[in-house]
Amino acid sequence: MTVIQASHLDLTFPTADGPVHALRDVSLDVQAGEFVSFIGPSGCGKTTFLRCVAALETPTGGTLTVNGMAPDEARRARAYGYVFQAAGLYPWRTIGRNVTLPLEIMGYPRKERAERMERVLDLVDLSGFAQKYPYQLSGGMQQRASIARALAFDADILLMDEPFGALDEIVRDRLNEELLKLWDRTGKTILFVTHSIPEAVYLSTKIVVMSPRPGRITDVIDSPLPKDRPLDIRDTQAFLDIAHRVREGLREGMEA
Amino acid sequence: MTDAPLSAPGAAVGRSGRVALWLRGVPGTVAPVLAVVAALVALWYLACIPMNAAQSALDAERAGATLSTSASERRDMAGVAVALAHPAEAVAGAFAQERPRLPAPHQVVAELWDTTVGKKITSKRSLVFHAGITLGPTLLGFAIGSTLGILLAVGIVHSRVMDLSVMPWAIASQTIPILAIAPMIIVVLNSVGVQGLLPKAIISAYLSFFPVTVGMVKGLRAPAPADLDLMRTWNASALRTLVSLRLPMALPYLFASLKIAVAAALVGAIIGELPTGAVRGLGARLLAGSYYGQTIQIWSALFGAAIVAAGLVALLSGIERATLAKMGLRR
Numbered sequence A: 001m002t003v004i005q006a007s008h009l010d011l012t013f014p015t016a017d018g019p020v021h022a023l024r025d026v027s028l029d030v031q032a033g034e035f036v037s038f039i040g041p042s043g044c045g046k047t048t049f050l051r052c053v054a055a056l057e058t059p060t061g062g063t064l065t066v067n068g069m070a071p072d073e074a075r076r077a078r079a080y081g082y083v084f085q086a087a088g089l090y091p092w093r094t095i096g097r098n099v100t101l102p103l104e105i106m107g108y109p110r111k112e113r114a115e116r117m118e119r120v121l122d123l124v125d126l127s128g129f130a131q132k133y134p135y136q137l138s139g140g141m142q143q144r145a146s147i148a149r150a151l152a153f154d155a156d157i158l159l160m161d162e163p164f165g166a167l168d169e170i171v172r173d174r175l176n177e178e179l180l181k182l183w184d185r186t187g188k189t190i191l192f193v194t195h196s197i198p199e200a201v202y203l204s205t206k207i208v209v210m211s212p213r214p215g216r217i218t219d220v221i222d223s224p225l226p227k228d229r230p231l232d233i234r235d236t237q238a239f240l241d242i243a244h245r246v247r248e249g250l251r252e253g254m255e256a
Numbered sequence B: 001m002t003d004a005p006l007s008a009p010g011a012a013v014g015r016s017g018r019v020a021l022w023l024r025g026v027p028g029t030v031a032p033v034l035a036v037v038a039a040l041v042a043l044w045y046l047a048c049i050p051m052n053a054a055q056s057a058l059d060a061e062r063a064g065a066t067l068s069t070s071a072s073e074r075r076d077m078a079g080v081a082v083a084l085a086h087p088a089e090a091v092a093g094a095f096a097q098e099r100p101r102l103p104a105p106h107q108v109v110a111e112l113w114d115t116t117v118g119k120k121i122t123s124k125r126s127l128v129f130h131a132g133i134t135l136g137p138t139l140l141g142f143a144i145g146s147t148l149g150i151l152l153a154v155g156i157v158h159s160r161v162m163d164l165s166v167m168p169w170a171i172a173s174q175t176i177p178i179l180a181i182a183p184m185i186i187v188v189l190n191s192v193g194v195q196g197l198l199p200k201a202i203i204s205a206y207l208s209f210f211p212v213t214v215g216m217v218k219g220l221r222a223p224a225p226a227d228l229d230l231m232r233t234w235n236a237s238a239l240r241t242l243v244s245l246r247l248p249m250a251l252p253y254l255f256a257s258l259k260i261a262v263a264a265a266l267v268g269a270i271i272g273e274l275p276t277g278a279v280r281g282l283g284a285r286l287l288a289g290s291y292y293g294q295t296i297q298i299w300s301a302l303f304g305a306a307i308v309a310a311g312l313v314a315l316l317s318g319i320e321r322a323t324l325a326k327m328g329l330r331r
Helices: A046-053 A071-076 A097-104 A112-123 A139-151 A169-186 A197-203 A231-235 A235-255 B015-023 B025-053 B053-062 B071-075 B081-083 B089-095 B105-116 B126-156 B162-173 B178-191 B197-219 B224-234 B236-274 B280-292 B293-325
Strands: A003-012 A020-031 A035-039 A061-066 A079-084 A157-161 A189-194 A206-211 A216-222
Touching: A003 A046, A003 A235, A020 A046, A020 A061, A020 A189, A020 A216, A035 A046, A035 A197, A046 A061, A046 A157, A046 A189, A046 A206, A061 A071, A061 A189, A071 A216, A071 B236, A079 A139, A079 B224, A097 A112, A097 A157, A097 B162, A097 B236, A112 A139, A112 A169, A139 A157, A139 A169, A139 B071, A169 A197, A169 A231, A189 A197, A189 B126, A197 A231, A197 A235, A206 A235, A216 A235, A231 A235, B025 B053, B025 B081, B025 B089, B025 B105, B053 B071, B053 B081, B081 B089, B105 B293, B126 B197, B126 B236, B126 B280, B126 B293, B162 B197, B178 B197, B178 B236, B236 B280, B236 B293
Parallel strands: A035 A189, A035 A206, A079 A157, A157 A189
Antiparallel strands: A003 A020, A003 A061, A206 A216
């Protein structure tokens, strides 16, 4: 089933120095249950594409459907959970109450909020931290809490905008591994923006390579790696071959 | 160092951590504050000598001393010149006059003590009584003003039309001298039958809504774009975003402006007492003092007002500390 369908998507921002082409002729289909990474230098439109899917930006041309609906309809139907680069937890709420905030807004009854909170905190390995305040948690734990918050209301799509970009490599490796397990257990469709080649190759079933000015897709790679991926898969030849192809795609995009 | 146990790292850890944390700053802050106060008091005493020199010389002459200058000559001399011409008399008479131009600190303190502790609260000579009279419109005006300020800020943040139309008027309102507009408010309200507490409270509100509006606009706009985007991804209503995100985030800004507003409200209430020729209240004490040349009374009323303002600000600081600590906003 096609969850996200973009064809010939254009997005132009008017600025004082003339129009900026954030997206030019972007066409992409995402199937249910896929893990799609978007990689490219800054200004290539990877975040902009994610924001279009989330209906936080409106494309100026082309068509885009999410779950068969217009993006804004999908947003109002709460079709997706969004994870930003900053965890964005409210300092005046405990971790538990941060996770239940979207549930409060969506009108879930109190009992169900508590059950869901327990379940998603367990999913991101944070059980027992519900009563803690955000400042009592490390950066990696905060980001896990923000993922739990995005999972709490059972959206089928998870949009992640460089969620681990601000974390150190060791924490990032572990969270990558956990994210894969979580994806396997929940069967969600994940769109993941990153600027790390190993991260993109390790996580994805599909890698979308993008390049800037104008923001466009230069290559779409379907990963041949098996679904079960231990961290040391990154030393195999298959992994290195894909990483090489991504790097080539990025280089071509810069030269063009 | 003698204060080592208090200021040592980790002193705040443990069962009595709260107390230790509170005490930790004391040795470091008390000394500079005391030094400044001492310097100001010394300067004040020094200033009393030339300020009161003319009267000192007159008093000395009346007591039988012969001075090299005559009273009519001294009338045209500056205070400093009189003090320099008759240093002994100037110093001797500077600090104990009944109606000095500048009362000495101890005279003001004695008057303050006498009119607070020394008088029954119900007495018309009690400064506590007068402060209580002024406190009523202050608190009412502060309540009206801060509520209005918050409502205006909410409107300004949510409506571009209000942002463009209200803000210039709010700023313009504060450029009008309050002394000019206060009598008009009193007279206009009086003509429609509104008397007593409310007209003074309205002048207080007029002064106190502005800092709250400005602070709250800034505070309500404090959430980062990502915070607002997050609310949007959950399809949260504007009201929900206001309650769950904007208001909590604005609280530190709110408290900062409330402290300014409460002091302004007290000034407003005092000014509101002046044009009516009120007989009760801190403003009335100031007015009566100036009618009868009772400088000591003026100064003690001034200090009374300052103490009341400091008390109100301290009260708000306490509420601020407790609230922000409870919300985890203080680190």
